[in-house]
Amino acid sequence: MGRVVFLASDPPITIKSPFLVGRWMNQIREFHAPIYYDEKTFEQARLLCEATHEKFGVSVGHMHRKPVGPHPCWSCQLTLSREDFGEVILWLALNRNGLVVFIHPDTGNDVKDHSEHALWMGEIKEINLSFLKEHSGK
Numbered sequence: 035m036g037r038v039v040f041l042a043s044d045p046p047i048t049i050k051s052p053f054l055v056g057r058w059m060n061q062i063r064e065f066h067a068p069i070y071y072d073e074k075t076f077e078q079a080r081l082l083c084e085a086t087h088e089k090f091g092v093s094v095g096h097m098h099r100k101p102v103g104p105h106p107c108w109s110c111q112l113t114l115s116r117e118d119f120g121e122v123i124l125w126l127a128l129n130r131n132g133l134v135v136f137i138h139p140d141t142g143n144d145v146k147d148h149s150e151h152a153l154w155m156g157e158i159k160e161i162n163l164s165f166l167k168e169h170s171g172k
Contacts, residue, residue, distance in 0.1 A: 062139040065114040067126065070107040070134040070159065073099075079133055082126075083110050090114075090122050103169075104148055104162040107134070130155055144170040 071079035080097055087094045095111035102109065114122050126135055134156035138147045144166045152161070 061141045062116055063142070064116065064140050065119050065137060066140060067112040067114060067123070067135055067137045068095075068105060068109040069112065069130075070105070070109050070136065070156075072108055075133060076108070078131065079108075079110060082130065082133060083112065085129070086112055086122065086126065089125065090118055092118065092122060104165045105136070106159045106162065109136075127155060132156065134159065136161075 069079050069083060076097070076099070083094045083097070086092055092115075093113040095113070097110045098105075098108050101107055112122070123137065134154070136159070137153040137155070139151050141147055141151065145163055148161045148166055149163055
């Protein structure tokens with residue numbers, strides 16, 4: 035049986051569920067959480083990415099100053115392990131200070147990962163799925 039611990043609650047809440055384990059969990063290699071920003075919020079995003087790395091040891095990508103790939107905004111990708119996902123996402127929810135965070139798994143199916151499997155914190159943006167269809171195997 036799998037479990038989720040909500041560390042943001044006091045005291046922490048633990049939920050045990052058979053739905054949290056299983057074959058589908060092995061389909062997720064890792065999670066990506068690009069932080070979206072613009073010229074005015076660049077420094078805020080940089081500090082958030084640095085703090086996330088320092089606190090959790092997550093991989094931080096390049097701070098892009100233009101839209102790249104399927105992303106409609108400037109972005110910096112955080113890469114999270116399956117094990118770190120819950121704690122990092124809860125922390126980002128409380129510390130993003132208005133920045134948009136796009137969260138998706140990496141299952142190998144780029145189109146579904148960036149659409150059907152995606153989660154958002156903040157304003158939902160339109161992902162360029164045609165870019166993914168042209169540049170990925172799936």
